[in-house]
Amino acid sequence: MLSRLVLFIKKPFIRNVTMIATGTAMAQIISVSFAPIITRLYGPEAFGVLGVFSSIVAIFTPVAALTYPIAIVLPSQDSDAKGLIRLSLIIAALIAVLMIVLLLIFNNPFVHYLKIEVIEPYLFLIPLAMFLGACLQVTQQWLIRKRQFKIRAKITVIQSLIINSVKTFMGFINPIGAVLVLVNTIGTALHALMLMWSVSKVTSQERRQKNEEDRTPSLWALAKSHHDFPLYRGPQVFINSISQSLPILMLSAFFGPAAAGFYSISRTVMGLPSRLISQSVGDVFYPRITQGAHDNENITRLIVKATLALAAIGIVPFAIIVVFGPCLFEFLFGSEWIKAGEYARWLALWLFWGFINKPSVIAIPVLGLQKALLIYEIFSTASKILALSIGFFIFSDDVIAVALFSIFGVFAYAYLILWVVSKSMYYKNRWITGGSKNEKTGR
Numbered sequence: 473m474l475s476r477l478v479l480f481i482k483k484p485f486i487r488n489v490t491m492i493a494t495g496t497a498m499a500q501i502i503s504v505s506f507a508p509i510i511t512r513l514y515g516p517e518a519f520g521v522l523g524v525f526s527s528i529v530a531i532f533t534p535v536a537a538l539t540y541p542i543a544i545v546l547p548s549q550d551s552d553a554k555g556l557i558r559l560s561l562i563i564a565a566l567i568a569v570l571m572i573v574l575l576l577i578f579n580n581p582f583v584h585y586l587k588i589e590v591i592e593p594y595l596f597l598i599p600l601a602m603f604l605g606a607c608l609q610v611t612q613q614w615l616i617r618k619r620q621f622k623i624r625a626k627i628t629v630i631q632s633l634i635i636n637s638v639k640t641f642m643g644f645i646n647p648i649g650a651v652l653v654l655v656n657t658i659g660t661a662l663h664a665l666m667l668m669w670s671v672s673k674v675t676s677q678e679r680r681q682k683n684e685e686d687r688t689p690s691l692w693a694l695a696k697s698h699h700d701f702p703l704y705r706g707p708q709v710f711i712n713s714i715s716q717s718l719p720i721l722m723l724s725a726f727f728g729p730a731a732a733g734f735y736s737i738s739r740t741v742m743g744l745p746s747r748l749i750s751q752s753v754g755d756v757f758y759p760r761i762t763q764g765a766h767d768n769e770n771i772t773r774l775i776v777k778a779t780l781a782l783a784a785i786g787i788v789p790f791a792i793i794v795v796f797g798p799c800l801f802e803f804l805f806g807s808e809w810i811k812a813g814e815y816a817r818w819l820a821l822w823l824f825w826g827f828i829n830k831p832s833v834i835a836i837p838v839l840g841l842q843k844a845l846l847i848y849e850i851f852s853t854a855s856k857i858l859a860l861s862i863g864f865f866i867f868s869d870d871v872i873a874v875a876l877f878s879i880f881g882v883f884a885y886a887y888l889i890l891w892v893v894s895k896s897m898y899y900k901n902r903w904i905t906g907g908s909k910n911e912k913t914g915r
Contacts, residue, residue, distance in 0.1 A: 495625020499632035506636035511737060511805040513643030514652060516812075520729030521649025522656065523736030525591045527717035529598055532571070533605035534709040537564040538702035540695075541606065542837065544613040545758055548766075553617055555689040556698070557610050562691075564606035571599040587725035594653050604660045611667035616759060620670070627666045635659040649729075704842035708849040715853040719877055722860055727870050735874065737809065738801070738816035742793065742823050758834050765838050765899075772896040778831035779889060786827045793820040815874050822878035825885035832892035839899055841892065848891070852884040 511519070537560035544556045575582065575595055583592050615624050635655060642651045720739075724732035761774055793800070794817045801813030836845050859880040863873020 495622075495628050498625075499628045502629070502632045502636055506640055507741075508804055508806075510636070510639050510643060511809060513640070513647045514649075515647070516730040516733030516737075516808060517728075518647060518649040518652055518733070519736050520724060520731070520733035521590050522652040523720045523732045524588055524724050524729070525594055525597075525649075525653045526656065526736070527720040528586075528588065528591065529601045529605065531710070531713045531717050532598070533602050534609075534713050535706050536567050536602040536606040537561070537609065538567075539706045539709055540698060540701055541609040541613045542705060543698045543701050544610065545617045546698075546762060546837070549689075552689050552694060553614070555691055555694045557614060559691045559694055560606060560610050564603050568599040568603040571602060572596065575599070586721065588721065590649070590724065590729050591653070594650070597653065597657055601657050601660060604657070604664050607664040608660060608667065611664060611671050614671055615667065619759065621756065623670045624667070627663065627670065631659060631663045631666065634662065700840075700842050701837075704846045705837065708842065708846040711846075711849045711853045715849075715856045718857065718860060719874065722864060722873070723870060726864050731811075731870050734809070734812040735815055737805065738812040738819055741801075741812075742816050742819050757831055761831075761835055761838050771835065771839070771899050772893060775831045775835050775893055775896055779828050779893075782828040782830065786824055790820045790824040790827070793817055811871070814871050818871075818875040818878040822881035822885070825882050825889075829885045829889050832889045835892055835896060839892070839895055841895060848884075848888060852881075852888075855880045855884060 540556055540560040540563065544553050544560075547553050547556070575598070579595065583589055583595070612624065615621075635658075638658075639652065639655050642655065720732045720735050723735050757774075757778055761771065764771060764774055797817035797820070798810050798813030801809045801816060805812070836842060856877055859876035860873050863869060863876050867873070
């Protein structure tokens with residue numbers, strides 16, 4: 473029995489997941505350790521300001537490079553992957569400049585229409601945060617491609633320690649929302665810079681070992697060969713980001729920044745299992761299932777096994793939040809955060825299914841389902857908007873709105889898993905060796 477356990481742990485997939493999960497766990501332990509202090513220093517309204525700002529950034533950051541960074545893992549040639557890196561950074565810079573111009577022209581209508589007056593002083597930080605987020609995506613995807621999971625884990629821990637220390641220190645001096653916004657933006661920049669430095673070291677070492685020059689692919693050719701990312705995955709990610717950020721924006725608009733703060737902290741806390749395990753599995757599963765597609769492995773089996781494993785891991789912690797959410801939040805963060813616990817017990821239902829659907833989402837570009845995913849995302853987001861609208865306009869109750877949003881989200885995620893698994897049963901290897909795209913055969 474012990475020997476089997478040792479062999480299981482030594483498997484590359486398990487070892488890599490454990491490595492990332494350990495680094496993420498240490499980072500989250502640091503965040504949780506600082507949280508009782510930080511929440512008592514700043515309060516719900518300050519977190520509401522941060523939540524609204526982060527929601528706007530979260531909507532635009534995933535498409536800042538038109539989702540080309542997601543494709544970096546896929547090509548069989550490193551030269552193509554490096555070309556995608558250059559393409560992604562150029563697009564991200566151009567979009568950031570465009571965003572600055574649009575804010576200069578449409579500043580007031582943008583703020584008034586979205587009812588985001590609480591972050592008006594920080595609007596011009598949004599393009600910077602978008603570009604930094606794109607840089608972070610690029611470096612993370614390259615390290616995933618090179619399976620440098622130890623580097624990612626180490627930097628995640630360092631970044632968490634630095635940012636939480638700064639938030640705590642500044643909280644004793646000036647505990648306002650502006651501080652949280654600035655520190656988070658600086659934290660993204662620091663994270664990206666540390667990863668870039670690591671990427672440069674890995675790349676230079678490989679070049680010396682291979683002692684060869686990389687060919688320079690045409691960026692236009694790469695953009696065309698991966699056109700399904702901006703054409704289908706980009707809109708899908710954008711719509712998904714809207715659905716994820718909409719509750720904070722609507723809570724802030726209809727119930728004030730304190731309500732947005734309650735949602736923001738409950739969403740952050742409930743996202744801990746996802747960042748700890750689900751993201752770790754996803755980072756390792758993406759290159760694993762890509763290689764499995766190249767090798768004509770049983771894709772369905774890979775997806776189902778990973779999904780069931782996540783379900784077994786997540787059922788207990790999420791169930792605890794459903795039962796004891798308000799009590800736990802009051803104990804950890806103070807009496808003024810009880811309502812955040814009420815939000816959390818409903819969000820736990822939705823986020824559990826989001827936790828276990830990670831393998832299915834990761835498999836979508838490999839299976840060539842990005843166009844269909846866009847259609848799914850449109851209907852899924854529309855249903856969540858309907859749920860929030862019922863809660864706000866019919867019941868005029870923020871807790872009911874969050875509950876309906878979560879219930880609709882459960883059905884959407886469950887359908888996504890069943891859909892991807894069923895499609896994977898008919899998958900055939902459509903990957904073009906040495907190329908950069910998957911053919912849509914319709915099979």
